[in-house]
Amino acid sequence: MNLLEALAAVEEPQIGRSLGDLAFLGDVDESAKTVQLLLPVTNWPNIESLKSRIAEVWPEASVVVRAMNEEQRFELRNRLRAFMAAEPGPGLHEHDTSPAITDKRSTTRVLGISSGKGGVGKSTVSVNLAIALAQIGKRVGVLDADVYGFSLPKMLGALSDPMVLGDTVIPTLVHGVRCLSMGYFVDDDQPVIWRGPMLHKAIEQLVTEAWWDNLDFLLIDMPPGTGDVALTLSEIIPRIEMYVVTTPQPAAQRVAQRSAFAAKKLKLAVRGVIENMSYFVGDDGQRYELFGSGGGAQLSSDLGIPLLGQIPLESEVREGGDIGLPITVTHPDSASAKAFLEIATRIASQGPARVYRQELRLN
Ligand SMILES: Nc1ncnc2c1ncn2[C@@H]1O[C@H](COP(=O)(O)OP(=O)(O)OP(=O)(O)O)[C@@H](O)[C@H]1O
Ligand SMILES: [Mg+2]
Known part of the structure; x- marks a missing residue:
């Protein structure tokens, strides 16, 4: 392999494809020892890790970053779209493309993280479970579908916004997890009033029009309660698996049970309980059992599904959430990080849900 080929083969971490595939490589000057990178924006996220990957191939090189023009950005959008097609187009192989998550051929497991009521730790669980799944080597994305309380990017520590290339969105990569939130597309000061069809369209777009690229798992932080989002997801991704987060007190468990039964009515597979x-x-x-005990075990036996784990109350969990440094990253030896890892391992090993075929639905 010559130098140019070696550089073209370097994988760009944010998108997860090679510099050659993305046409990110500009002029390479062997005598001046410079590599020019042509990126959609000059403040491209994770640029340092891209530079260190280039340094592994060519330690003496200095990297110069240039921003793409409109035409080049459109060309990049077209390249990504070609990879996102269900069938490989000209010049592409089967393994290059990744069918949309809504496509029947997609192997991505979609995990809906839900709860009956707010404040039980749904977003905390989504973030840390996503990181734990990435830590055991899975390709993971997390989508914040909580229109009313999007908090996930901040909890995860996403410093940059997703990149929008026309109709294609590139999620932000943080702690090895691709992250996208409704929050990015909603004005901060505007009151959010979502009508059913608007919400449906927005969620569908974030699931289908984003560069998730062959994920093993897409976690969806659902808004509390039963609501529109579950209905939308049951329509666009019938194979979605639901995981219910509850706290140990009986009152919380009863509310969680109601939302789990509603999910079952929608023919969603409810696959596990997580007690926080x-x-x-x-x-x-x-x-000390501050919130009582037994709620998770009771719920799991009522629903006939496993209790996947019990996460202790630890101040580092909240602090980490506040500053965007999740406990699974900062304190991997803590009891909660271990609990998240165990839950991730159990979810990975229990395999995908039986697919509920919509065409076989009896209404
Ligand atoms: N195991 C835990 N230990 C300590 N603090 C926790 C734990 N789980 C969650 N928290 C804290 O409790 C608060 C609520 O958690 P979180 O925001 O994840 O809940 P939620 O169910 O997503 O809430 P909402 O309904 O508002 O979206 C946060 O401040 C979070 O940091
Ligand atoms: Mg939340």
């Missing part, structure tokens, strides 16, 4: 804020370990080493 299960206990607190004091400085004295004692376990």
